[in-house]
Amino acid sequence: MAEVRYEAASRVYPGSPPVRAVDGLNLTIEDGEFLVLVGPSGSGKSTALRMVAGLEDVDEGAIRIGDRDVTSVPPKGRDIAMVFQSYALYPHMTVAQNMGFALKLQGLSKQVIAEKVTEAAKMLDLEKYLARKPKALSGGQRQRVAMGRAIVRDPAVFLMDEPLSNLDAKLRVETRANIAGIQQRLGTTMIYVTHDQIEAMTMGHRVAVLKDGILQQCDTPRALYDRPDNAFVAGFIGSPSMNLRTVQVGNGSLRLGELNVPLTRDTVAAISRDGLSEVTVGVRPESLSLVAAGSPNAFDLVVELVEELGADALVHGAVANEPEGPRLVLRVDGRTPPGLGQRVRVVLRDPSEIHLFHPETGDRLI
Numbered sequence: 572m573a574e575v576r577y578e579a580a581s582r583v584y585p586g587s588p589p590v591r592a593v594d595g596l597n598l599t600i601e602d603g604e605f606l607v608l609v610g611p612s613g614s615g616k617s618t619a620l621r622m623v624a625g626l627e628d629v630d631e632g633a634i635r636i637g638d639r640d641v642t643s644v645p646p647k648g649r650d651i652a653m654v655f656q657s658y659a660l661y662p663h664m665t666v667a668q669n670m671g672f673a674l675k676l677q678g679l680s681k682q683v684i685a686e687k688v689t690e691a692a693k694m695l696d697l698e699k700y701l702a703r704k705p706k707a708l709s710g711g712q713r714q715r716v717a718m719g720r721a722i723v724r725d726p727a728v729f730l731m732d733e734p735l736s737n738l739d740a741k742l743r744v745e746t747r748a749n750i751a752g753i754q755q756r757l758g759t760t761m762i763y764v765t766h767d768q769i770e771a772m773t774m775g776h777r778v779a780v781l782k783d784g785i786l787q788q789c790d791t792p793r794a795l796y797d798r799p800d801n802a803f804v805a806g807f808i809g810s811p812s813m814n815l816r817t818v819q820v821g822n823g824s825l826r827l828g829e830l831n832v833p834l835t836r837d838t839v840a841a842i843s844r845d846g847l848s849e850v851t852v853g854v855r856p857e858s859l860s861l862v863a864a865g866s867p868n869a870f871d872l873v874v875e876l877v878e879e880l881g882a883d884a885l886v887h888g889a890v891a892n893e894p895e896g897p898r899l900v901l902r903v904d905g906r907t908p909p910g911l912g913q914r915v916r917v918v919l920r921d922p923s924e925i926h927l928f929h930p931e932t933g934d935r936l937i
């Protein structure tokens with residue numbers, strides 16, 4: 572077990588212009604922590620992971636595992652085990668042979684290998700399949716074999732790159748919980764890559780959000796959701812996404828449709844400090860609710876789409892009198908959703924539930 576540390580680590584692919592796939596990353600993953608790297612496609616997640624594995628050069632900065640600087644240590648010497656999206660199982664070997672292969676290379680005795688493989692197989696519910704070849708397994712079972720191969724090596728760090736993306740939705744949810752449970756039981760430091768923010772939020776002790784190779788924020792799922800550092804994180808974390816729009820500010824308030832949202836004194840101070848006449852305001856879909864027509868301190872919305880999810884429904888629409896404006900989405904009770912084309916009355920549950928960002932930099936104002 573070990574802490575992993577990125578120290579101003581960069582990976583720059585040559586070209587014109589060069590691609591800074593990972594750009595000056597500073598991040599410490601604590602011993603025993605489950606850290607998720609999340610971001611859109613091309614944000615540098617795989618590159619960042621492969622830098623720890625030693626599969627990618629570190630062009631600037633350093634990588635440490637435990638008390639060792641491993642920046643120029645080859646993959647074999649790093650005491651890590653990686654699980655890839657493709658699983659990369661050997662087709663001609665049985666499950667047991669696949670799982671024990673790395674141990675065989677290490678020269679461990681047959682008996683020790685068999686013990687370790689059996690123990691991992693128990694953990695992964697694979698005991699019945701040890702004699703099968705990968706082609707005789709379901710996708711979920713293959714995924715577990717790939718996990719098993721990492722577990723038997725008892726590494727200091729697990730590295731996983733989108734290990735669930737080949738599974739169907741239901742299996743993905745189950746396997747998510749299994750992986751988190753196994754990591755918890757073993758207490759092995761984990762760096763887990765996914766583009767799926769729900770996977771990130773449900774699995775990680777902390778989640779590091781990347782965009783264009785640059786770390787945007789690293790925090791607990793709750794903190795990322797409640798206090799995103801910038802408009803990108805605000806929009807990326809949460810499903811459906813936070814409503815974000817740039818609006819005029821003045822006289823200590825901002826306007827959402829016909830609604831005046833009062834701003835706190837600290838917010839007003841931050842806005843005038845930066846000399847802003849407009850701000851980007853963010854409102855989560857659950858921070859808006861429906862009220863009776865004509866209610867005060869509310870605004871009208873023209874419903875354009877209703878997604879019924881069962882317990883709740885998502886109502887998408889345009890603010891009345893702003894037909895060209897950005898669309899808003901709100902989460903409402905699923906039993907009484909409004910109809911298409913209907914004009915509904917919407918309130919902001921609590922003015923303190925808005926998020927304010929700089930209209931150009933996207934940085935959180937306060």
Ligand code: ADP
Pocket residue numbers: 584590591592610611612613614615616617618619
């Ligand atoms: P992610 O895993 O988040 O989708 P990657 O780490 O694979 O992103 O890629 C990050 C960036 O680096 C992308 O812009 C990608 O095109 C670029 N990149 C990845 N591998 C190479 C390579 N071998 N040569 C040049 N550019 C690369």
Ligand code: MG
Pocket residue numbers: 616617618
């Ligand atoms: Mg990737």
